[in-house]
Amino acid sequence: MSALLRETEFGRWTTRLGFKLFPYAEDHPDFVPPARVPLDKACKKLQEDTTPTVVTDIERQAEAPELEGATAVPSQATSIRQDVNIVGWYGDDDPDNPRNWSTFKKVVVLVQIGLFCFGxxxxxxxxxxSFDGLIEEFGVGHQETTLTVSLFVFAYGLGALLFSPLSEIPYFGRNPWYVYVMMVFTALQVGAALTPTFAGLVVIRFLTGLLGSPILSTGGASVADLFTAEELPLKLSFYCAPAFVAPAITPVISAYAVQAKGWRWSMWEFLWIVGAIAVMIFFFLPETAKEIFLEAIVKPFEISLLDPSIAFAHVYIGLVYAIFYTFFDVFPIVYSGIYNLSFGAQGLMYLCIAAGCFVGLASYVIYYLTYLFPKIKRGFAPSPEKRLEPSILAAVLAPAGLFIFAWSARAEAHWIGSAFGAGLFVAANYVTFQCLFLYIIIAYDKYAASLLAANDFLRSFVAAAIIHGGVPLFTNLGVGGGVSLLAALLAALGISGILVLHHFGAHLRAKSKFTVKQIA
Incomplete structure (x- = not known):
């Protein structure tokens, strides 16, 4: 338990206050450090490299095999680069290295990241x-009420551009931005529940989204801190799944309370959820970012504009996310206007989205454990493009699910048909998200946090914009025509783009200055 708590914010505060309740090995009087060896050969590589890089243990050992198991110390070779500090572990089995943490500790971190993202x-x-309650109490229209969703979504994308680079500063790490920003995030929910004006609610929702962004922009990087490329695919689901599951479940959580107690109860329930998460991460979420980053923070938009692979990933994921958020416009039209379901039953229909996500997760796990992972164990080293293979089928199934939803949402057809189509769309896009996020993290390892932040901003920006266009789209073209238009756009971009990236991605990466040159 000491190994878990000492790197949490709770553990750090006990140390700052002079109580060394959770000491490191170095804090014990009988500690004997391993033998130290100068890293002249590793530093020689830095002399020849004019591009700032992260020097990892693997790279140092490749340059100087005799250094394996040694601790780095400064030498004269570092004098030519005054901005470089070479820091290493006490060998490959150093227990303080996040990738060597116990299974229990890693599971605790993964569960917390998943719950944090969910919140x-x-x-x-x-x-x-709460939309109907807002309309009744404040006298606003439907377009105005959707600001409480669109500004929240836009703000957590905007905040990613701020908090993601800050989380890469070694002095801070990731945890302070997670924990202390989350505390303010939680406190704001009291204001949201008590605000006497609609304008006040909208402002608070924007600030809440802004402060919720650290975990969304760098949660994937926190997961990547813990696992190798072979272990990462399954573990990354704790970061990907909440993007689909959480927005589907929380309307169900709040629907019956709002119906019985009024719209403000959705905010009180949210306060209870995020309050519990804030307490949990303060006491039990350890810092995972251990490396000293020797490179400048890369502007995420520079890579997004100059690298076609990343540009496609951002645009496609942005379109998928935007279509996903139109469900909150079209579901009431379908299940209230066409099927005349009760208010509570309408909320339950969002569970088909959660079910679709779990189907997508299960499908990916089965693919990885029965096909790809056994090949890796036999020595096969999959390229980033090889990891995109499941998304080829997913790119076909996603628009198919939308077409099913579009033309089965009719009074003469059972509601299960449209629910199946929505679930298929989400299942397919969960697989696509998983594959593309993994592609970004593995192929663009050094810039993964910046790129995930850029992706978070762009998809949030597009989703926030389309939320306000959903009702006019479905009103003018009907559910069948409006959803079919979105399905056609998704098919045109997704099928061709995924195929191009799968077949020619290696060629594009070879020309990029941002990618990892060798993939293990």
């Missing part, structure tokens, strides 16, 4: 059940 993503949609 923030869920906050975007928990207010959907």
């Amino acid at each position: 923030v993503y869920g906050g975007s949609a928990i207010v959907v059940a």
